[in-house]
Amino acid sequence: MTITSILIPLVGGILLVAFPQIFTKSTGDVLNRAKGRLRTIGFLLIGVAVIFSVVKAGESLAQRDTAAKPQMEMHRLQATTRGDSGWYLAESTHGSFSVLIPIPFNDFTVTESDPKWGTVQTHTVGALSAEGLKFSATETPIIPGRSPRDLDQMEQTLARGDKGVSDVVKAPFSGWPSLSLSQAGPESGAYIRCVQTDTSYIMVILEYPTARRLDAAQLKSQFLDSLKIKSPNKPHAANSRRPGQNGFVSLRVATVADAGH
Numbered sequence: 001m002t003i004t005s006i007l008i009p010l011v012g013g014i015l016l017v018a019f020p021q022i023f024t025k026s027t028g029d030v031l032n033r034a035k036g037r038l039r040t041i042g043f044l045l046i047g048v049a050v051i052f053s054v055v056k057a058g059e060s061l062a063q064r065d066t067a068a069k070p071q072m073e074m075h076r077l078q079a080t081t082r083g084d085s086g087w088y089l090a091e092s093t094h095g096s097f098s099v100l101i102p103i104p105f106n107d108f109t110v111t112e113s114d115p116k117w118g119t120v121q122t123h124t125v126g127a128l129s130a131e132g133l134k135f136s137a138t139e140t141p142i143i144p145g146r147s148p149r150d151l152d153q154m155e156q157t158l159a160r161g162d163k164g165v166s167d168v169v170k171a172p173f174s175g176w177p178s179l180s181l182s183q184a185g186p187e188s189g190a191y192i193r194c195v196q197t198d199t200s201y202i203m204v205i206l207e208y209p210t211a212r213r214l215d216a217a218q219l220k221s222q223f224l225d226s227l228k229i230k231s232p233n234k235p236h237a238a239n240s241r242r243p244g245q246n247g248f249v250s251l252r253v254a255t256v257a258d259a260g261h
Contacts, residue, residue, distance in 0.1 A: 076093070095123030131209075
């Protein structure tokens, strides 16, 4: 629906209502009857223009709502690219990282349009097992004023809520500043590594229901340490530690709709 499609019936209708005589050569009583018919047509055209305006306004609102909602682009669904360790190599399609995950994974990008910050993209790979273990790695751009300013503030952010924070370690990972910690609450917990690069935060998280804490504990090092970061400005050599073959916990992948979300 364009502005022109509204203006044409609107202008025509106004002219027919205001100056019907210019559209007929009739005279006398015939002119009066013609003017009445022309004015009726004019009112109909104005009504059409009003309807078109309402439709146009609805389209504009729908487009604005669509632009405001985050849009997800799924690159790979339930991917099964094998890594050297026997786990699956989950390399982000548009992100600058990869991790190893023990079950098939999803690879997707979420794009958010923010009136203050512009277009913001986050890149994620992740999987959810039928036992409730959630493996995810997400890269988020560092935006001054929007993102935590450093790992100290990141730690404070993660410490909020009903989960206690423990095992806090701040040490370089593959040459980048890194924060590792554990979260534990009444019903669930998580093992987290956050790496700060020049342009982004990369969060590697293994979440678990409390009943599966021991399973998660067996898998956490293998998962968190598998992070590889691709960057032309990497300050040091990549982490050479490779996840071992031992300590696997048998997992079943959850439904396709849940995995990676």
